[in-house]
Amino acid sequence: MLKLDSKDTRLFLIVIAMTLLAPFILNPFPEGSNLAQFNAGYPDLMQRFVIFGIFAIGFNLLFGLTGYLSFGHAAFLGVGSYASIWMMKLLTVNVIPAMFASVIVSGLFALVVGYVCLRRSGIYFSILTLAFAQMSFALAYSVLTPLTGGETGLQLKAADPRILDFGAAEGSIGRASFFGIDMRASMELPVGSWLFTLNFGYYLAAFVMLIAFYVSIRIFRSPFGMMLRAVKSNQNRLNYTGVSTKPYTLAVFVISGMYAGLAGGLLVAMDTQVGPERMFWTASGEVVLMTILGGAGTLIGPVLGAGFIKYMENIVSKINSKTLEAWFGFLPDGLEDALITIVYPFVGKGWHLTLGIMFMLVVIFLPGGLVEGGKRIGGWLTGKGRKSKTDGGQEATASTPAE
Amino acid sequence: MSGFKMNRRGLLKSGAVMGAGLAMPTVFAGRLAADGHAFTNAPTGGTVTLGFNVPQSGPYADEGADELRAYQLAVEHLNGEGDGGMMSTFSSKALNGTGIMGKKVEFVTGDTQTKSDAARASAKSMIEKDGAVMITGGSSSGVAVAVQALCQEAGVIFMAGLTHSNDTTGKDRKANGFRHFFNSYMSGAALAPVLKNAYGTDRNAYHLTADYNWGYTTEQAVKESTEAMGWNTVNTVLTPLAATDFSAYITPVLQSDADVLVLNHYGGNMVNSLTNAVQFGLRDRIVNGKNFEIIVPLYSRLMAKGAGANVKGIFGSTNWHWSLQDEGSQAFVKSFGTKYGFPPSQAAHTCYVQAMLYADAVERAGSFNPCAVVEALEGFEFDGMGNGPTLYRAEDHQCFKDVLVVRGKENPTSEFDLLEIVEVTPVDQVTYAPDHPQFAGGSLGTCNPGA
Numbered sequence: 001m002l003k004l005d006s007k008d009t010r011l012f013l014i015v016i017a018m019t020l021l022a023p024f025i026l027n028p029f030p031e032g033s034n035l036a037q038f039n040a041g042y043p044d045l046m047q048r049f050v051i052f053g054i055f056a057i058g059f060n061l062l063f064g065l066t067g068y069l070s071f072g073h074a075a076f077l078g079v080g081s082y083a084s085i086w087m088m089k090l091l092t093v094n095v096i097p098a099m100f101a102s103v104i105v106s107g108l109f110a111l112v113v114g115y116v117c118l119r120r121s122g123i124y125f126s127i128l129t130l131a132f133a134q135m136s137f138a139l140a141y142s143v144l145t146p147l148t149g150g151e152t153g154l155q156l157k158a159a160d161p162r163i164l165d166f167g168a169a170e171g172s173i174g175r176a177s178f179f180g181i182d183m184r185a186s187m188e189l190p191v192g193s194w195l196f197t198l199n200f201g202y203y204l205a206a207f208v209m210l211i212a213f214y215v216s217i218r219i220f221r222s223p224f225g226m227m228l229r230a231v232k233s234n235q236n237r238l239n240y241t242g243v244s245t246k247p248y249t250l251a252v253f254v255i256s257g258m259y260a261g262l263a264g265g266l267l268v269a270m271d272t273q274v275g276p277e278r279m280f281w282t283a284s285g286e287v288v289l290m291t292i293l294g295g296a297g298t299l300i301g302p303v304l305g306a307g308f309i310k311y312m313e314n315i316v317s318k319i320n321s322k323t324l325e326a327w328f329g330f331l332p333d334g335l336e337d338a339l340i341t342i343v344y345p346f347v348g349k350g351w352h353l354t355l356g357i358m359f360m361l362v363v364i365f366l367p368g369g370l371v372e373g374g375k376r377i378g379g380w381l382t383g384k385g386r387k388s389k390t391d392g393g394q395e396a397t398a399s400t401p402a403e
Numbered sequence: 404m405s406g407f408k409m410n411r412r413g414l415l416k417s418g419a420v421m422g423a424g425l426a427m428p429t430v431f432a433g434r435l436a437a438d439g440h441a442f443t444n445a446p447t448g449g450t451v452t453l454g455f456n457v458p459q460s461g462p463y464a465d466e467g468a469d470e471l472r473a474y475q476l477a478v479e480h481l482n483g484e485g486d487g488g489m490m491s492t493f494s495s496k497a498l499n500g501t502g503i504m505g506k507k508v509e510f511v512t513g514d515t516q517t518k519s520d521a522a523r524a525s526a527k528s529m530i531e532k533d534g535a536v537m538i539t540g541g542s543s544s545g546v547a548v549a550v551q552a553l554c555q556e557a558g559v560i561f562m563a564g565l566t567h568s569n570d571t572t573g574k575d576r577k578a579n580g581f582r583h584f585f586n587s588y589m590s591g592a593a594l595a596p597v598l599k600n601a602y603g604t605d606r607n608a609y610h611l612t613a614d615y616n617w618g619y620t621t622e623q624a625v626k627e628s629t630e631a632m633g634w635n636t637v638n639t640v641l642t643p644l645a646a647t648d649f650s651a652y653i654t655p656v657l658q659s660d661a662d663v664l665v666l667n668h669y670g671g672n673m674v675n676s677l678t679n680a681v682q683f684g685l686r687d688r689i690v691n692g693k694n695f696e697i698i699v700p701l702y703s704r705l706m707a708k709g710a711g712a713n714v715k716g717i718f719g720s721t722n723w724h725w726s727l728q729d730e731g732s733q734a735f736v737k738s739f740g741t742k743y744g745f746p747p748s749q750a751a752h753t754c755y756v757q758a759m760l761y762a763d764a765v766e767r768a769g770s771f772n773p774c775a776v777v778e779a780l781e782g783f784e785f786d787g788m789g790n791g792p793t794l795y796r797a798e799d800h801q802c803f804k805d806v807l808v809v810r811g812k813e814n815p816t817s818e819f820d821l822l823e824i825v826e827v828t829p830v831d832q833v834t835y836a837p838d839h840p841q842f843a844g845g846s847l848g849t850c851n852p853g854a
Contacts, residue, residue: 150616151615152616159846175556
């Protein structure tokens with residue numbers, strides 16, 4: 001029915017199950033315990049997991065399949081965000097038109113950028129995309145201030161026209177909604193000492209992510225995807241045999257840009273604010289990290305990588321010396337101080353350091369990313385004789401080239 | 404073909420998903436009505452959680468670190484540890500060192516990275532995960548505006564940290580947000596009379612302005628105040644925020660007939676542009692028979708430290724300085740110095756005061772409900788917090804107090820003793836109407852207690 005083969009179907013079902021149950025899976029520790037610090041099952045972070053998952057899936061379509069390393073993908077995320085917040089300000093706070101606008105506008109922008117940048121490949125392509133992204137950032141930050149709000153960015157205001165919201169009370173600030181359901185609406189589900197939060201915005205974003213994931217599987221398995229892989233393995237040969245690769249690379253660049261735009265639109269739908277930092281080059285670098293960390297060219301890898309980085313950013317950065325004292329409080333004083341001294345540089349403001357180390361470890365020991373890690377563990381569990389060709393489920397994706 | 408095998412399972416699955424999707428709206432609607440809490444994150448049990456959202460990485464990490472120190476000190480004092488700091492000099496005596504309304508104060512910290520996205524993510528996790536009832540901190544106006552709007556939506560109180568742009572309490576003001584720090588307009592208004600005395604009324608000013616929101620409001624404020632006393636503005640040039648070498652912008656200054664250079668720069672920008680300007684010999688120049696002068700509208704001790712000897716004799720304004728001799732300032736400097744071994748920065752001061760003011764407002768209101776706190780803070784007059792008598796104006800949630808005009812010290816005695824106070828501009832001179840053109844276009848809206 002979904003036109004997926006059995007391995008992909010299984011993978012897709014696993015992803016569906018994981019996204020639906022995320023509020024439970026991500027909250028393994030009871031409220032109030034010392035380890036509750038590591039719970040990630042609150043709406044904002046879960047939304048980020050799936051939204052950056054979409055962003056990384058889209059990036060992986062370009063980078064994983066064609067090998068073109070775009071270093072300016074955050075520009076599309078930003079353009080999508082701006083398009084979407086303007087829709088909310090001008091038309092309606094319903095997120096559907098905003099999301100469509102973000103996909104269309106970023107697609108058009110990607111068409112322009114792609115048309116120019118795809119004239120070159122390799123490092124030159126990367127530099128060109130980076131230049132475009134930095135240009136967009138600079139424009140949004142200062143020159144286009146009337147349109148983008150400059151450094152302060154854009155938010156919904158009481159004075160917004162919102163011409164399609166007829167029932168809106170005069171002078172009320174709009175809230176992003178889905179046909180009347182507030183994105184922030186959530187249901188708290190206490191189970192024993194656990195507290196699970198089921199958030200509407202998250203499920204909407206997760207639903208969109210599942211569609212995006214499905215489309216990406218279909219692209220991976222299509223003749224179009226095969227052509228993209230051919231571009232990656234040897235573009236010259238394709239050219240010599242008379243195939244023009246430009247339409248294919250441009251098409252996937254635009255698709256990838258639309259994914260980024262969709263992610264940007266969703267970011268706004270969940271949290272109605274846009275700032276230009278979203279387009280800064282570090283944001284572009286982040287999606288590259290996500291993809292490589294998870295496993296470039298694999299289906300599930302980018303999503304895992306996105307989750308991993310966002311987890312580090314939001315959870316590890318919040319551990320402070322007080323938290324550490326609570327953890328190690330049971331130890332004798334000297335030992336406690338020593339442990340805190342050792343751990344402290346790696347948490348809180350040191351989260352970048354921890355992330356860097358993890359990234360190095362992954363790249364050195366697991367060149368295929370987290371997916372390869374999963375595959376190896378799967379291999380150990382089921383006996384070493386098992387080779388990747390017979391692996392099922394999540395590991396199936398590894399049968400696609402990992403670089 | 405294998406697709407057919409999945410048919411039954413797929414059908415069941417999609418059926419379940421759709422069912423859940425359809426049921427969801429009703430589920431959520433039920434929750435909103437049944438919710439017992441009157442406001443977001445009402446503290447339960449014996450503790451109350453505050454969220455300290457400061458830049459721990461990025462260009463303002465130094466200030467963020469100092470803010471965090473101040474917050475930790477404030478929490479100690481609120482919980483009755485340490486020497487009590489400014490609690491003893493504060494004119495309101497509602498606080499008694501037993502936490503806030505008898506609840507022990509706990510806190511969570513986060514990293515804003517001086518990016519509005521990251522700041523909002525971190526604030527959201529404090530609100531959604533840690534149950535923070537108030538968010539405070541930050542060292543940039545973009546972040547302050549972004550987090551303030553978030554707190555308004557979520558129904559918690561936002562006590563701004565270091566944010567100097569007019570917009571925070573101007574066009575982007577919000578009912579749930581409060582700012583103790585001064586702003587661009589006040590800098591301009593405080594500096595103008597001092598500049599008039601020092602440099603006369605017949606001057607040609609040249610502005611270099613950081614190309615972002617805070618730069619614009621500061622340039623506008625200084626320009627309008629100086630033009631009002633007779634100065635002429637020769638030119639205003641925007642410089643990219645990421646610029647580290649300003650020589651290309653300094654050269655045209657030499658060729659113009661300007662005799663004053665105004666650097667609307669902050670942080671690393673200011674350190675670099677001032678250093679460049681001094682290296683180009685601007686300060687030794689004589690134009691139109693007058694000594695060439697440089698002005699930096701917003702000073703901070705951390706910046707003065709970065710610019711070293713170049714700040715000597717250069718005027719600017721600041722919110723607070725540790726060398727102030729009033730009782731409150733001295734108490735704060737003493738207790739901060741005892742704990743950390745060096746004097747606090749103005750960022751630390753404003754954050755400490757904000758935390759105290761919030762705690763006091765809750766005590767006086769007798770409730771953590773954001774709307775009650777807003778009511779208690781609006782129009783609140785206090786003293787003993789280092790800036791003299793201060794008013795939290797109800798119309799825009801901006802504090803009105805004296806502004807310090809400072810000058811880089813000629814003979815610093817230590818690495819902290821870099822600025823000297825030239826004048827304390829009285830509050831009347833820096834007061835403006837809430838709908839002043841530089842602040843127009845905003846409205847507070849109504850306070851939001853959240854779910």
